[in-house]
Amino acid sequence: MSPMDASLSPGLIVLHGNQLEMLRSAVFQWLRDHPLGALESEVFLVQSNGVAEWLKIALAEELGVCAATRVALPARFLWETYRGMLGHEQVPTISAFDKGPLTWRLMRLLPTLLADPVFAPLRHFLADGAPERRLQLAERLADLYDQYQVYRADWLDDWAHGRDQLRKASGEALALNGEQLWQAQLWRAVIADVDPEQRELGRATIHTEFVRAAAAGEAPLGQLPRRIVIFGVSALPFQTLQALAALSGYTQVLLAVPNPCQFYWGDIIEGRELLRAAHKRQPPRNGHDLGALPLEQLHAHSHPLLASWGRQGRDFIRLLDEFDTASASLKDGAGQALRVDLFSDGAGRTLLEQIQAAVRDLLPLAEHPGVPPPASDRSVEFHVAHSVQREVEVLHDQLLAMLAADRSLRPRDVVVMVPDIDTFTAAIHAVFAQYRRSDARYIPFEIGDVNDRSVNPLLVALEWLLRQAQQRCRQSEVRDLLDVPALASRFGLDGDDMATLGLWIEGVGVRWGLDPAHRSGLGLGAAGEQNSWLFGVRRMLLGYASGAGAAFGGIEPYGEVGGLDAALAGSLAQLVAALLHWRAVLAQERTPAEWGGQARALLAAFFDGSEEGDRLTLAQLDEALGRWLDTCDNAGFVEAVPLAVLREAWLSLLDEPTLNHQFVSGGVTFCTLMPMRAVPFRVVCLLGMNDGDFPRRAPRPTSICWHWQAWHAPVTARAATTTAT
Numbered sequence: 001m002s003p004m005d006a007s008l009s010p011g012l013i014v015l016h017g018n019q020l021e022m023l024r025s026a027v028f029q030w031l032r033d034h035p036l037g038a039l040e041s042e043v044f045l046v047q048s049n050g051v052a053e054w055l056k057i058a059l060a061e062e063l064g065v066c067a068a069t070r071v072a073l074p075a076r077f078l079w080e081t082y083r084g085m086l087g088h089e090q091v092p093t094i095s096a097f098d099k100g101p102l103t104w105r106l107m108r109l110l111p112t113l114l115a116d117p118v119f120a121p122l123r124h125f126l127a128d129g130a131p132e133r134r135l136q137l138a139e140r141l142a143d144l145y146d147q148y149q150v151y152r153a154d155w156l157d158d159w160a161h162g163r164d165q166l167r168k169a170s171g172e173a174l175a176l177n178g179e180q181l182w183q184a185q186l187w188r189a190v191i192a193d194v195d196p197e198q199r200e201l202g203r204a205t206i207h208t209e210f211v212r213a214a215a216a217g218e219a220p221l222g223q224l225p226r227r228i229v230i231f232g233v234s235a236l237p238f239q240t241l242q243a244l245a246a247l248s249g250y251t252q253v254l255l256a257v258p259n260p261c262q263f264y265w266g267d268i269i270e271g272r273e274l275l276r277a278a279h280k281r282q283p284p285r286n287g288h289d290l291g292a293l294p295l296e297q298l299h300a301h302s303h304p305l306l307a308s309w310g311r312q313g314r315d316f317i318r319l320l321d322e323f324d325t326a327s328a329s330l331k332d333g334a335g336q337a338l339r340v341d342l343f344s345d346g347a348g349r350t351l352l353e354q355i356q357a358a359v360r361d362l363l364p365l366a367e368h369p370g371v372p373p374p375a376s377d378r379s380v381e382f383h384v385a386h387s388v389q390r391e392v393e394v395l396h397d398q399l400l401a402m403l404a405a406d407r408s409l410r411p412r413d414v415v416v417m418v419p420d421i422d423t424f425t426a427a428i429h430a431v432f433a434q435y436r437r438s439d440a441r442y443i444p445f446e447i448g449d450v451n452d453r454s455v456n457p458l459l460v461a462l463e464w465l466l467r468q469a470q471q472r473c474r475q476s477e478v479r480d481l482l483d484v485p486a487l488a489s490r491f492g493l494d495g496d497d498m499a500t501l502g503l504w505i506e507g508v509g510v511r512w513g514l515d516p517a518h519r520s521g522l523g524l525g526a527a528g529e530q531n532s533w534l535f536g537v538r539r540m541l542l543g544y545a546s547g548a549g550a551a552f553g554g555i556e557p558y559g560e561v562g563g564l565d566a567a568l569a570g571s572l573a574q575l576v577a578a579l580l581h582w583r584a585v586l587a588q589e590r591t592p593a594e595w596g597g598q599a600r601a602l603l604a605a606f607f608d609g610s611e612e613g614d615r616l617t618l619a620q621l622d623e624a625l626g627r628w629l630d631t632c633d634n635a636g637f638v639e640a641v642p643l644a645v646l647r648e649a650w651l652s653l654l655d656e657p658t659l660n661h662q663f664v665s666g667g668v669t670f671c672t673l674m675p676m677r678a679v680p681f682r683v684v685c686l687l688g689m690n691d692g693d694f695p696r697r698a699p700r701p702t703s704i705c706w707h708w709q710a711w712h713a714p715v716t717a718r719a720a721t722t723t724a725t
Contacts, residue, residue, distance in 0.1 A: 008034055008226050012248035014324050016259040017342035018360050020232060020680045023256040024055075026342055027229055028062050030254065036226060041068045043228040045077055049658075050448075050671070050679045051232040074236065077228070078243050079203075082210050085250075087221035090201075090209075096194045096634070097202040099146045100627075104635035106138040107131075109189055119182045132644045145187065150237050153204035159184035160191055193636075207239055214246035227252040234258055235316045245323040259317060262343040263362045265306060303359050347371075352379035391687050392427045399443055399668065402683065411444050412666050413682040417673035419694040421449045424687060428670055444667025451655050457484045458607060458617045459654070465606060466647040468583050472522065473533060474512045475505060482575070486618075489608040491571045491578075501568045508558045510536035514580055533576045540569040578605055589640040592632040599625055599650065624653040 013030075017023040036042060046052045052071045059066040083091040094101065111134070114123040126134055148156050154167050164176040164184045176184060191199055228251060230236075230244070244253050348354045351373040358368055373379070383398070385391040395416065403409055418424045425447060435442040453459045461484040464471065471477060482488050482498060493501070511531040513519040519527050529535045539558040544566050546552070548559025561569050582602060590598065600622065609615040628649050632638070673686065673694065688694065 008036070008252050010248055010250055010252055012245060012253045012255065012323065013340075014320065015254070015256045015340045015342060016262075017256070018258070018260050018262070018356070019342070019344055020258060022342040022344070023231070023258065024058055024062075026340060027231065027254060027256050028059070031229075032063070034227075034252075036068075039068075040226065041070045043077070043225045044069065044071045045074045045228060045230045045233070046071060047074065047233050047235075048679075050669075054679045055231060074230070074233070074240055078240060081224065081243065081247060082206050084222035084224045085210050085213060085218075085220045085247075086206070090221075091206055092198075092201055094634070095201050095203060095206070096198045097145070097149065097190075099142045100631045101635050102145060102190065103135075103138045103142040104632050104637040105190060105193060106141055106186075107134060108635065108637045108639065109186075109193060110134055110138065113186065113189055116185070118185050121179060122182060131639075131641045132648070135645055135648060141186070145190075149203045150239050153207075153239070156187060156202075156204060159187045162188070204239075207243060211242060211246045214249050217249070220250060224250050227254065229254045229256065231256045232258060235312050236319075238319055241319060241323050255320075257317070257320065260310070260313070260356075260359045261303075261306060261362050262341065262360055265310070265314060265317070265362055303362055304365060305355070306359050306362070349373065350377045350379035355380075388424060388688070389427045389430065392424065392431045395685060395687065396431050396441075396443065398685075399683075400441060403443070409682060411668045414668045414685065415679065415681040415683070416668060416670045416685040416687060418670070418687045419673055419696055420688070421447065421670065421672045422454075424670070425450065432668075444665075446665035446667050446669055448669060448671040452617075453651055453654060456617060458486045458614055459621075459651070460484070461487055461606070462603075462621070463647070463651060465582065465602065466586070466643060466651075468579065469521070469587060469643065472512045473514050473518065473579070475510050478533065478575075478579075479505065485611065486607040486609065486614040489610060490606055491575050493568070493571050497565075497568055497571075500565050501572060504540060504558070504560060504569065505536065505572075507560055508536035508539040514576060514583065518580070518583065534580075537569070537573045537576050541573065544569060582606075586643045589642050590646075591638050591640050592629055592646075593638070595641075595646045596625060596629045599646065620654065621650075625650055627653060 015023055015026055017026075031042065044052075044055060046055065055071065056066045056069070059069060079091070083093075096102070096105070110122065110126065113119050114126065122137065125137060145156070158165055158167065158173075163173075164181055165173040166176060167173050224247070228247075230253070233255075234257075236244075244255070247253060343360055344357075346353075346357065347369055348357045354369060354371075354373065357363075381398075383391075383394050385394050399411075399414060402414075403411070428445065428447060432443055432445045453463060461481055464477065464481065479498075479502060482493065482501070485495075488494060488498075509531050510533055513522075513524070513527065513532040515532055515534040516525060516529045519525050519532065535555075538555050540561045542552060542555050543558035544561040546557050547562070549557055551557070582605065585598060586602075603618060603621060607614065607618060609618045669681075
């Protein structure tokens, strides 16, 4: 074994710290001291796009270059690890129990099962027989079973073997409620429908086999990475931690965990008897074992913010301690166990630093330092505003003041988080985009967490076309279509033509509707042809042919069409003809394979991919369509479905989370307030902290996900704009 190989001995190294900068420095120093081979790639696992981009930027800043680096999501990486350990033949690329294939298998199975009395709740939900409603149910059920495979694989195993029960954390088994028996019955129906050779290839089964093979010390049948780094992850399921612990027998696993408290704090919750840990990495504060205290006294021995807001983090730290003993086998040069705790010290001068120090030291309110912060301290501020627009205006003024007072502060050092980014998008553009770059009041900004479907003009136009059956085709809607460069180019138009064509459209009196048949389909046939798009195009073409002459066939010619611009009327006529043709084509139900051909023909008919951005979008659409067709084929779904099913199945694939979207830009970052946003911006601002808006309370469909708990803690925030530096 070479010296380089020896420096990368397998094992699990866990680093705790309350500041990501300190964790980053420790991880990067380890990478410097224990380099991989020249052609090997460093593998980083993160759980958010923000941490992924921040990590890449930090690598480039500290190591000089960010190259030969792969940043991935834990779930996708683990499936590749299973294949590397057990072999490609035993672990397929896509399992029949993955969420996508499971959705379309359920789409096919549900109608065949509803006659059974046990499925009465689902039969009531699907009483109208609409395929769109069935797709919604299938997606929700597939997501539910997908969560079961990660968090409650024991339930699925019981159901598969005919045991209609639920196991509690203590091991006690409870019989399934009569109204929930359909969940177990449906899971058995799914297993029976899968090919026999694939029934043991679900995530839970593969995971169990992987852990067994690793515990037995079997040689990997494929290739495993020599080192992986899990960075900035504040929550992982038990199954993932178990897989990482098993992988550490072959790979060096470096886990950098953001932990706000240097003492053990896993007992400051209700039900702590169930959660009492046998191994606690952090010591108890002042020797007090919180698990031994009466429940009514816990608040006096812990920080109130940590107790109320740290529920998910508590569970993760406690869970991680069960696997932390694996790192004890790793020794440094002095023979000491490689366990590193990186916590800041000092009480801090500013109010924010004092809060962070109190959380770090697990100080109850009675022990908080009574030293007031300086009068000039602005580390925590609250602003009350009366509307969304005013909140953003106050934010803009405060940022201008901060940037002017601190020349080292850059717009990229600021993050603004809101409960719902869609609510604030218009106001952000109205306030921050009103100034030119040359203006001293201009602040660059970037809005994250916005789906491409709502901001990419080509995708917006495609979604409109796929909803054409419900559209009135108002003048403004079709003119918006013509403003999409890819669509305008397809019909021979460019930006300079829009002004002239817009005057003609207004001049011929187009208001809404393609033709009388279109209006009749909307139940508005009494309006006739007057002021429809077909009526306007006929006026233009007649005006070009005869000038401002007499009416012909009840059509008054529009004499403004002529000269070199006359071709614009022909382009508009082609667009209207295409809309009429595809309205009829899309009205029919088709099988997935037939929809695939029609969807590709629709893209070719309406969009030109000569521009690089449009070409990439069209390629992305084609790839998503191909994935949907493959999924339907693997699930055996060949039923004819309406356009709405195609639209939701196709475009929803574009909304799947990836690490490819830009998050950290050169300007102020606006994003949704959610977990896994552990990026150390210098200034953190919150907008929209209204009672009822945050914490968000997602509706829980009790008839389906009856057991699932919302992740958000019941904290009430007053209406305020909060800025913390």
